[in-house]
Amino acid sequence: MISAYTGTQIRAAEQPLLAAGMGAVLMQRASYGLANAVVHELRARGRRLYGASVAVLAGKGNNGGDGLFAASFLAARGMRTTAVLTGDAAHPEALAAFERAGGRVHVLTEANAGELAAHVAGADVVLDAILGTGAQGGLRGAAAALVSGLSNELPGLVVACDIPSGVDADTGEAHAPVLSADLTVTFGAAKAGLLADPGADHAGRVQVVPIGIEEHLPWPSLRRLEPADLGRLLPRPGRRSHKYSRGVLGVVAGSEDYPGAAVLACRGALSAGAGMVRYLGPPAVADLVRQSCPEVVCSTGSVADNRVQAWLVGSGMGPGDSEQLQRARDAVESGLPVIADAGALPALPDVLAPQVVLTPHAGELAALLDRLGADYDRSAVEANTLGAVRQAAVLTEATVLLKGPSTLVASPFQDFYSQADGTPWLATAGSGDVLAGIIGALLAQVGSDVGRFRNAGIDPDERWAAIAALGASLHGRAGTAAAEGGPFTAGRIADAVPAVWGRLAG
Template sequence: MRTAHRVEKVRTAEAELMARLPDGALMQRAAAGLAAACADLLPRVYGSRVVLLVGSGANGGDALWAGARLARRGAGVHAVLLAPDRVHTAGLAALTGAGGRVADDPFDVLATADLVLDGITGIGGTGGLRPDAVPVARAARGSDAVVVAVDLPSGVEADSGEVRGEALRADLTVTFGTHKPALLIDPARTCAGTVRLVDIGIGPYLPSVPEVEALHHADVARLLPRPTAGSDKYRRGVVGIAAGSARYPGAAVLAVAGALRGGAGAVRYVGPAADAVIARFPETLVHAGPPAKAGRVQAWVVGPGLGEDADAVRDVLASDVPVLVDADGLRLLDPDAVRARSAPTLLTPHAGEAAALLGRARTEVEAARLASVRALADRFGATVLLKGSTTLVADPGTGVPVRADAMGTPWLATAGSGDVLSGLAGSLLASGPAARDAASAAAHLHGLAGRLAAARGVPITAQEIADALPAAWRGVRDPG
């Protein structure tokens, strides 16, 4: 599992460790890891051309000390000082002592660089790049050089993942001690490229509960249900699907497709699309409705393609089992009914639906995804899965980390994909895990299924995503 901590916690941990180390030792650890990562990217270090973009403070110091290490190995290193009066003096002395030079013309050295080390701003930076740094950053990105960010790409905000101005997109980000939330959450994540974590020894001084966490295959595998010798279809869980309408029968079919592959022992469908569902999946149990009369379930999914059937939403929310609300169900949602529930509720909006629920513009939600998912969870007293290029899962309150999942592919942005996800997550919910765990596992499996379905490099359909779920399940359970 990858974990990310807020800047305040990182700085506190660094201060505690530095009090136990010789002066400068922590920066040397960071510089050593940074220089090693840069060396791995170069065909050879000797004779390569490296440009350091150096801001003020420790971030610029890391870049200078790493540059000194590369210069001692024969690289031609030039430093572009963006804050000469606040440069890290010891780092600059180390660079020049190793044969590195301060660039007279930043654009001249950038034009021929093999690697650019971005040390403009550190983890405390806010508001995007300063105007004087923008031309240099653009020249770096427009060159043929590989761009490596020091700890965090300059111009992104570490704690929020927001990008409030211009940022320097990296090919590789070398981060120290722990991930920062911005490295796991869009839009900042897309600026980071590949992320490499360097252990500098602060782990024991960090809080045990991070701000954000990202699950690996092994973490997800532990969340998936596994039948035992005593299992039957009812003990494995029954998920109810209240979805579809005369106009959108396909939404019901796709939600059932996801649910049948989500680990529950049976799927009970309620709604007007029963004929379409049975024609595609004859193993489904169907009922004309209302949901309260359909029979016992361990979880409900309500909303995909539902149209204007507010009664179905009210009926499902009145139940005493976990409920997932998606799509049209979100539009018909009564916040008071959600807050009054004693059983868990899982909401699965995309950015537009989240914006409507929060009374904000969609662009605001997309720009501040972490804050938005937390706000939704707190407003409704529910678990929220916010779909997107990184899917976020949040519980109410601040004591539980937000989970971020970037397993998906842009090919998942296709009609019906969300219906498959809602059925899958609801089926997992029926098998017994907490809403946060069911949502996290579903997002990961759905993303991996999308990747598998899109492996041929051609457009995919929602049904193909559903068909790839068994392979995704196997891939998570047995990655070898």
């Protein structure tokens, strides 16, 4: 499990060590780790170290100090180093070390920003050490002009020191201009803003350098399930399992306009281990489901007539589908775990419960928040995904999963997950229906298996968020497997799930 923290949490964890006079030691560990990461990355790219050029953009705080010390380590390995000081001062010891190691220093002004941008753009490595966790807002003045003048597709390697300057470590909000990094080397632990969009868009690969603050870290503000966690959480049938005991999912999805959504949701559920899938919906849709998935048991009855362990509601449903929407509300009222998608989102009561997992995309989340009186439109959600999903979970008291390149899951209590295991090819029609099916199948199978979560270090009351994150990860990994570097249709995601599951559970 990757644990991520806000900048404030990291700074609080550093306090006992700073109070013990270890500030310089922490900076040495951070900058040495940063320099080593640059060396490894250059070697991995087959680039020569000796004689290569590195330009460090150094702000006046400790982030700039890390960058200058790192550059002086790189100078000792034979790299040619230049610093552009973006503030009215620089970390004195770090600047002295940089100059002692033979680095050239330029002081940035409004007048020379364009010329220095051209110089920096020619470097083999650019180290972004302007702002770190002490930043208030984004780059301004000459520093903003310098970064705007650098193309976001620099030919060299761009490495962010701790966090790309202008990205908020707590929320992932990005204050333009931000220099997008190939690699972010972050100190002590991952920052939450690196695992949430749009911060994650700018971070590139994230590498954590331990600096000795780990034992002082509190409960993480965000976590990411890794393969070992996924393997632990995925259920395996027992010798005496039967289709009912493995978990039955009821699916209320699809409409005459969107019958395919019902099929894809059922295929997602079947691929993710449900013992049985029961479909409830209009006869024409049920016919299509039967033809496409003969394993599914179809009926036209009510929610109360069907014994299941969890419900999936809403995929492919619209505001006119009154009978289906009533079933969706009945499913939520049953108190069973429910995954509620698409058309169900505007039709459910405002206040729900943690075992109800809502799966909006950014536009649907904005509409939901707007209905609940919070001031968000789609672009506001996209600018602060973490804040938006947290607010939705608090207001609805449900578990909320926001779909995107980094899928975020917020429980209404405190746990948060960010999964980014997919591929952009997953942005294809029907992909969300398959995701709903996968999460529904998992809710049916492990929703009541409290011990499984406790054993994995997850508070049982928070298990709904973990199940949603598990589903998002399976969906992302299945998409990556299905892509083989090229496009695919949504059904292929479902086809890829069993093999991905097998590898993880292996």
